[in-house]
Amino acid sequence: MCTATSLPIMAAMNTYTPTQRTKVRRLSKRAVYDKAQVHAILDEGFLCHVGFTQDSHPFVIPTLYARSGETLYMHGSGASRMLKTLAQGVDVCLTVTLVDGYVLARSAFHHSMNYRSVTVLGRARLVTELAEKMEALRIITDHVVPGRWDEVRGPNELEMKQTVVLALPLEEVAAKVRMGPPADDEEDYALPIWAGVVPIHTQLGDPVGDGRVLPDVKMVERSRFALRTGKDSKRD
Numbered sequence: 001m002c003t004a005t006s007l008p009i010m011a012a013m014n015t016y017t018p019t020q021r022t023k024v025r026r027l028s029k030r031a032v033y034d035k036a037q038v039h040a041i042l043d044e045g046f047l048c049h050v051g052f053t054q055d056s057h058p059f060v061i062p063t064l065y066a067r068s069g070e071t072l073y074m075h076g077s078g079a080s081r082m083l084k085t086l087a088q089g090v091d092v093c094l095t096v097t098l099v100d101g102y103v104l105a106r107s108a109f110h111h112s113m114n115y116r117s118v119t120v121l122g123r124a125r126l127v128t129e130l131a132e133k134m135e136a137l138r139i140i141t142d143h144v145v146p147g148r149w150d151e152v153r154g155p156n157e158l159e160m161k162q163t164v165v166l167a168l169p170l171e172e173v174a175a176k177v178r179m180g181p182p183a184d185d186e187e188d189y190a191l192p193i194w195a196g197v198v199p200i201h202t203q204l205g206d207p208v209g210d211g212r213v214l215p216d217v218k219m220v221e222r223s224r225f226a227l228r229t230g231k232d233s234k235r236d
């Protein structure tokens with residue numbers, strides 16, 4: 001049973017606490033700290049941009065990620081400058097952006113985009129424990145192509161050594177979401193100008209084999225990729 005005192009505690013468990021760095025100031029009505037909504041955005045995306053500084057110089061590098069509970073995993077070659085720098089525990093800003101539509105208003109000023117985006121601040125941890133590293137690689141693989149891990153040859157010892165896995169905790173997190181039609185100034189609704197939303201959808205093409213697929217091997221089904229775009233959070 002919920003008591004008056006347990007309600008704020010439950011709310012805190014279900015939301016990320018905004019900090020000085022993650023408090024959305026511009027159009028704060030679009031801010032989202034609800035964990036379920038943040039997870040849904042992270043689970044729908046698979047590409048993030050990781051910002052960090054090295055020798056006082058900023059870099060922003062695109063890379064794949066996947067979520068497990070309150071952790072984001074990234075992976076790559078042990079030779080990667082990005083991963084080697086992050087493994088040292090430097091400050092990181094990771095951003096995921098989903099674009100949902102062009103928002104066309106009657107005035108140039110009120111044009112916008114419909115979007116869902118998340119920023120995560122923190123420091124990544126180098127994953128050294130073999131079982132966690134293997135599980136992270138499975139999660140990343142299956143996040144990009146659901147079910148792929150079980151049908152491919154898994155990494156051998158040398159491949160595991162050559163691969164770096166990092167874990168970034170979801171602690172300092174903010175999301176921002178814009179939905180719906182444009183908001184024109186009242187007098188502009190009298191103008192003979194089309195206004196509304198042009199939705200943006202990601203479309204998959206037909207799979208193209210690499211020319212060396214053995215006979216009788218079934219082609220990958222496109223429908224498998226669509227599973228990732230479900231609105232539900234899969235890994236709470």
Ligand SMILES: Cc1cc2nc3c(=O)[nH]c(=O)nc-3n(C[C@H](O)[C@H](O)[C@H](O)COP(=O)(O)OP(=O)(O)OC[C@H]3O[C@@H](n4cnc5c(N)ncnc54)[C@H](O)[C@@H]3O)c2cc1C
Pocket residue numbers: 047059061062063064065075076077079080081082083
């Ligand atoms: C969709 C996508 C998914 C990716 N997934 C992964 C992943 O899961 N793991 C992984 O390790 N890498 C991934 N990459 C590659 C990644 O972006 C980096 O190229 C790679 O990690 C090497 O980083 P680095 O800092 O060592 O590069 P360095 O070679 O040290 O970078 C030197 C410079 O090269 C340029 N550069 C590097 N990468 C890029 C880039 N992608 N685009 C434009 N310029 C670049 C930048 O100017 C950079 O400062 C992905 C890239 C894309 C676009």
